[in-house]
Structures are given as C-alpha cells and as structure tokens.
Amino acid sequence: MKILVAVKRVIDYNVQIRVKEDGSGVVTDNVKMSTNPPDDNAIEEAVKIKESGKATEVVAVSVGEEKAQETVRKALAVGSDRGILVKAEGMIEPLAVAKILQKVVEKEKPDLVFMGKQAIDDDCNQTGQMLAALLNWPQATFASKIEVKDGSLEVTREVDEGLETLEVNIPAIVTCDLRLNEPRYASLPNIMKAKKKPIEQINASDLGIDTKPRVEQVKIEEPPKRKAGIKVASVEELVQKLKNEAKVL
Amino acid sequence: MSVLLIAEHSNKEYRPFTLNAISAASEINEDVHVLILGSNSDNVAKSISEIPNVKKVIHVNDPLYENYLAENYSSAILKLAESYSHIVCSANTFGKNLMPRIAALLDVSQVSDITKVVSEDTFVRPIYAGNAFATVKSNDRIKCVTIRPTSFDPAPTSGGSAEIQNGNPGDPSNLSKFIKKEEIKSDRPELGTARVVVSGGRGMQSGENFKLITAVADKLNAAIGASRAAVDAGYITNDHQVGQTGKVVVPDLYIAVGISGAIQHLAGMKESKVIVAINKDGEAPIFSVADYGLEADLFDALPKFLEELNKLNTIQK
Numbered sequence: 239m240k241i242l243v244a245v246k247r248v249i250d251y252n253v254q255i256r257v258k259e260d261g262s263g264v265v266t267d268n269v270k271m272s273t274n275p276p277d278d279n280a281i282e283e284a285v286k287i288k289e290s291g292k293a294t295e296v297v298a299v300s301v302g303e304e305k306a307q308e309t310v311r312k313a314l315a316v317g318s319d320r321g322i323l324v325k326a327e328g329m330i331e332p333l334a335v336a337k338i339l340q341k342v343v344e345k346e347k348p349d350l351v352f353m354g355k356q357a358i359d360d361d362c363n364q365t366g367q368m369l370a371a372l373l374n375w376p377q378a379t380f381a382s383k384i385e386v387k388d389g390s391l392e393v394t395r396e397v398d399e400g401l402e403t404l405e406v407n408i409p410a411i412v413t414c415d416l417r418l419n420e421p422r423y424a425s426l427p428n429i430m431k432a433k434k435k436p437i438e439q440i441n442a443s444d445l446g447i448d449t450k451p452r453v454e455q456v457k458i459e460e461p462p463k464r465k466a467g468i469k470v471a472s473v474e475e476l477v478q479k480l481k482n483e484a485k486v487l
Numbered sequence: 488m489s490v491l492l493i494a495e496h497s498n499k500e501y502r503p504f505t506l507n508a509i510s511a512a513s514e515i516n517e518d519v520h521v522l523i524l525g526s527n528s529d530n531v532a533k534s535i536s537e538i539p540n541v542k543k544v545i546h547v548n549d550p551l552y553e554n555y556l557a558e559n560y561s562s563a564i565l566k567l568a569e570s571y572s573h574i575v576c577s578a579n580t581f582g583k584n585l586m587p588r589i590a591a592l593l594d595v596s597q598v599s600d601i602t603k604v605v606s607e608d609t610f611v612r613p614i615y616a617g618n619a620f621a622t623v624k625s626n627d628r629i630k631c632v633t634i635r636p637t638s639f640d641p642a643p644t645s646g647g648s649a650e651i652q653n654g655n656p657g658d659p660s661n662l663s664k665f666i667k668k669e670e671i672k673s674d675r676p677e678l679g680t681a682r683v684v685v686s687g688g689r690g691m692q693s694g695e696n697f698k699l700i701t702a703v704a705d706k707l708n709a710a711i712g713a714s715r716a717a718v719d720a721g722y723i724t725n726d727h728q729v730g731q732t733g734k735v736v737v738p739d740l741y742i743a744v745g746i747s748g749a750i751q752h753l754a755g756m757k758e759s760k761v762i763v764a765i766n767k768d769g770e771a772p773i774f775s776v777a778d779y780g781l782e783a784d785l786f787d788a789l790p791k792f793l794e795e796l797n798k799l800n801t802i803q804k
Contacts, residue, residue: 249615251732251751252749252750252751253750254618255615255619264615264619331596332587332597333590333594333595333596333597336591358615358616359614359615360614361600361612361613361614362597362599363599364586364590364597364599366587367584367585367586367587367588367591368587368590368591369591371588371589374662376558376660376662377557377558377584377663378663379580379584380580380584392666397580397668398580398581398679400668400671401669402667402668403667403668404664404666405663405664406664407661410662410663417725451596452595452626452627453596453598453623453627454623454624454625454626455622455623456622456623457621457622458619458622459619459622461613461620461757464757464776466774466776466777466780467762467777467778467779467780468778468780469774469781469782470780470781473791473792476779476781476792476795477795479779480740480763484778486683486740486761487796487799487802487803
C-alpha cells in the first residue's frame with residue numbers, strides 16, 4: 239500500500255503575524271516558516287502505518303514556491319521515502335491545489351492520501367474534501383484515529399457533538415486532526431539521511447492546471463484591537479466589578 | 488438569485504446553529520430556501536418552515552439520509568445547485584466536511600467561515616486564526632459559502648409558514664459507511680456555546696489542581712477550557728483546548744487562570760465579551776486583552792473567588 243501525504247509550508251504557529259500596511263496581505267519576509275501543524279500529524283500517521291508493515295511507501299508532496307522544498311525535506315526527515323514539489327507562485331486556492339493533487343494522484347496511484355484538516359494560514363479547510371470529490375473517493379475528515387482494515391479504513395472523526403466512526407473504502411482521503419498522534423522530532427542522523435532522499439520537481443503549469451484565483455482578496459485588515467482593561471486589587475473587587483459593572487454574574 | 492441552505496439536523500430536530508446560518512443567509516439574499524436531507528425527518532421540515540426568514544423548504548425524506556455522509560449528501564445537493572446563486576451552511580464540522588465536496592463538483596472556489604456579509608458576492612472572513620480579517624469577493628457563478636455561526640444572531644423560530652416541497656434523493660455512493668456516533672454527554676455546557684468559560688493554563692501546575700477550576704465552573708455553570716500548554720503538560724484532555732489549534736470560544740465571560748496568553752491561545756478567546764485574567768506575573772500578555780486583571784497567586788485567588796461567589800445571592804445561569 240502506498241500513502242501520499244500533502245504538506246503545506248505556512249508561517250509558524252508561534253509567530254505573531256503582521257498585516258501589510260497597504261492591506262494587500264500578511265508580511266512573510268524574514269518570518270519563520272514551518273510545516274502546517276496538522277500536516278505533521280498526517281506524516282506521522284502515514285509513517286506509523288508503514289512501520290506497522292501495512293504500507294510500503296510514504297510519498298510527501300507540497301504545492302508552493304521553491305522554498306516549500308524545505309517542508310518536503312522535513313517530511314523526509316521523519317520517515318517519508320521520497321518527495322514531490324509542485325512549484326507554483328503566489329496564492330493558490332484550495333480548488334487549484336486539489337486539482338494539482340488530483341494529477342499527482344493519477345500519476346502516483348496511491349491507495350491513501352493524508353493531509354492536515356486545515357491550514358493555519360488561510361484557515362480554509364477545503365483541500366482534502368475537494369480532492370476526494372474530484373477523484374470520487376470517500377473522505378474522512380478531522381480524523382483522530384485510523385485503523386487499517388482489509389480494503390477499507392475505520393476512521394474516528396472529531397465532530398461537534400463528540401466522536402463519529404466511519405468506514406471508508408480504499409482508496410480514500412483522510413484529513414488529520416491534532417489529536418491523531420504525537421508527531422516525532424527528526425533526529426540529526428535522519429535529517430542527514432533525508433538530504434539524500436529524492437525530491438521530484440514539477441511545474442504546476444506543466445500539469446495544465448489554471449491556478450489563477452477565483453476569489454478576489456479585496457483587503458486584509460488587522461482585527462479590531464481589544465483595549466486592555468483595568469487591574470483590580472483583590473478578589474472582592476473583581477467579583478464586585480463583574481457583578482455590578484460588567485453585569486455578567 | 489436565491490440562497491440554498493443545507494440544514495444540519497438529527498432527523499428529530501434541527502441543530503441550533505442552523506438558525507444563525509439562516510440569519511446570515513437572509514443577509515445575502517432574502518429568498519432563502521432550506522434543504523433537509525433526512526430520514527423520518529418530518530418534524531425538522533415542519534419546524535424549519537415556521538422560521539420567518541425561510542421562504543421555502545425542500546424536504547428529501549429517504550432512508551439513505553438516516554446518517555450524514557458527505558458522499559451521499561453531495562449528489563442530492565448537486566441536483567438542485569444550478570437553480571441557486573448561493574449554497575450555504577454553517578461552518579461547524581458538518582458544513583466544513585460537506586461544502587468543499589459540493590464546491591469542487593461544481594468547479595467553484597469556496598468561501599469558508601464568513602463572519603460578515605458585505606454584499607451578495609463580498610464577505611469578511613478571519614484568517615490566521617482571527618489575527619487578520621480578509622474581505623473577499625467571489626467571482627464564481629454559484630457561490631459556496633460556509634458561515635461562522637457565532638458571528639450571526641439566531642433567526643426567530645416562529646411566525647413563518649413556508650411551503651414544504653418534497654425533493655428527490657440523490658444517488659447512493661457506497662464509498663463510505665456510517666458505523667457509530669458517541670455523543671459526549673455532560674451536565675456542563677458545551678465549550679463552543681457556553682455563556683461562561685473558566686480556563687486553566689500551565690500555572691495550574693498539575694491535573695489535580697484543575698479541581699479548583701472545576702469548583703468555580705460548577706458554581707458559574709461554566710464550561711472548562713485550557714491552554715495548549717496545559718494540554719501538552721497532560722493536565723487535561725485536548726477537547727478542552729481553547730486557541731488556534733483548539734476551539735474558538737466567544738462567551739459572555741471568559742476567565743483565564745494561570746494562562747500567560749500566547750498568541751495561539753488569544754486567537755481562540757479574544758472575541759469574548761468580558762475577559763478576566765488571574766496570573767501572578769503582572770507582565771503576562773493575557774493582561775493586554777483582559778477587561779479585569781488580577782495579579783495574584785491563583786492558589787490563593789481561586790478559593791477566595793469561589794468564596795465570594797458563594798456570598799452572592801444570585802448568579803446568572
């Protein structure tokens with residue numbers, strides 16, 4: 239069984255982002271970039287399935303600028319066998335990413351595609367479901383547990399009311415929640431080894447996919463600033479303020 | 488120009504956030520039609536027809552829809568999609584799972600999680616976990632939009648009498664199968680909708696100490712939250728996590744105890760109406776968003792806080 243894992247390079251989740259003054263976007267120059275956090279869970283799960291003997295190959299793929307190669311390289315350092323970088327400039331909407339991944343899937347013929355449930359930059363939460371639609375594969379989103387069965391997966395999903403379990407036929411798309419597993423750190427020897435693993439580079443334009451955005455970004459703004467309030471001197475004062483001033487007790 | 492809203496329901500009743508989504512839908516266009524895909528779901532159709540904002544209910548009653556599977560839902564929705572300018576649903580796990588599948592099949596780009604309707608084609612949505620807001624304009628012929636329920640007031644529930652039309656089921660997909668659902672039953676309000684949330688951070692020092700939080704939460708009928716640091720330290724399970732990688736909450740009162748206020752935590756709670764911070768580090772960033780800050784050792788302050796609450800004659804529920 240072969241597992242394809244899609245990973246995205248995003249601004250690190252610990253960075254306080256800054257909005258550009260002209261409202262055209264968010265400052266990304268000289269900002270620390272990392273793998274989208276739930277994509278780390280997706281890689282970890284694929285590698286664990288391979289280690290358990292149920293998969294033979296894990297391929298990491300990223301769509302983005304040249305530097306997204308670092309993100310693919312990191313996936314190789316934690317156990318992926320090889321990488322693919324589909325180079326595309328500028329903002330690529332989830333629909334276009336899904337179409338690109340569809341081409342990669344048609345070529346690579348994986349049995350499973352894993353990715354994070356959502357990217358923490360655009361917060362769209364679309365790509366996995368869109369890819370499932372384009373391929374006419376089943377989808378299991380927000381996965382917190384994956385069990386590989388014969389010809390299918392049993393997936394536990396985090397839903398608003400609790401947990402839901404689905405059985406999806408293989409081939410399938412799974413989008414991973416943070417609760418799925420604890421991603422491992424890359425050891426130094428594995429980082430060195432990853433440098434020798436192959437990364438194939440493809441241009442999105444060569445795949446014949448139109449990546450022009452369909453949704454116009456009119457402007458990006460800072461959220462309304464919350465004003466700091468007051469410091470209270472004692473618990474008694476706090477309770478009085480909450481009762482009589484804020485009227486929330 | 489009409490809006491088709493996909494209702495989330497349990498076959499017995501609609502989920503409360505459907506009302507918030509209906510409000511947003513009628514801001515897009517007044518001609519709101521609601522599609523109910525269900526099995527033995529007549530009651531849902533009836534109660535939705537009584538919502539004044541709803542102009543028409545399309546009810547597809549078929550055993551295929553006893554459980555919600557995006558693969559089965561999408562084919563029924565696609566049969567109707569071309570007659571609408573917008574297809575919308577709430578941006579909870581239901582809508583997040585469903586809408587991109589529909590959008591891709593229609594070859595349109597989805598607009599996720601809107602918090603404001605500017606016009607029929609222009610919306611505001613948070614990005615970077617609410618650390619920025621994007622105004623976006625969709626140029627697709629059919630606009631697929633999911634709605635952040637907490638950003639819109641619920642629609643009124645009575646006074647309407649929309650026509651209920653029976654619709655046709657789509658094709659069964661057989662790609663996936665529902666096995667089971669385990670609903671987490673708790674006497675405590677749900678974190679996402681609670682009026683009051685009391686959260687603990689790394690300052691709690693242990694899982695055992697969370698009983699101080701529990702006691703206050705019991706008193707206030709509050710949900711219990713936690714920072715990622717507290718979850719990572721193993722003090723509490725991660726379904727309590729508030730923040731960019733956890734839940735986004737907007738209660739009337741948010742009490743942050745022993746939480747320093749990392750960016751990723753603030754992203755999940757800074758829209759709360761009133762924020763209280765209790766922390767012994769007076770320089771902690773949490774104080775920059777708190778309406779009321781108390782610089783104190785939480786192990787002294789929490790028991791005292793509970794004592795003061797007990798002195799009050801009444802507490803809002």
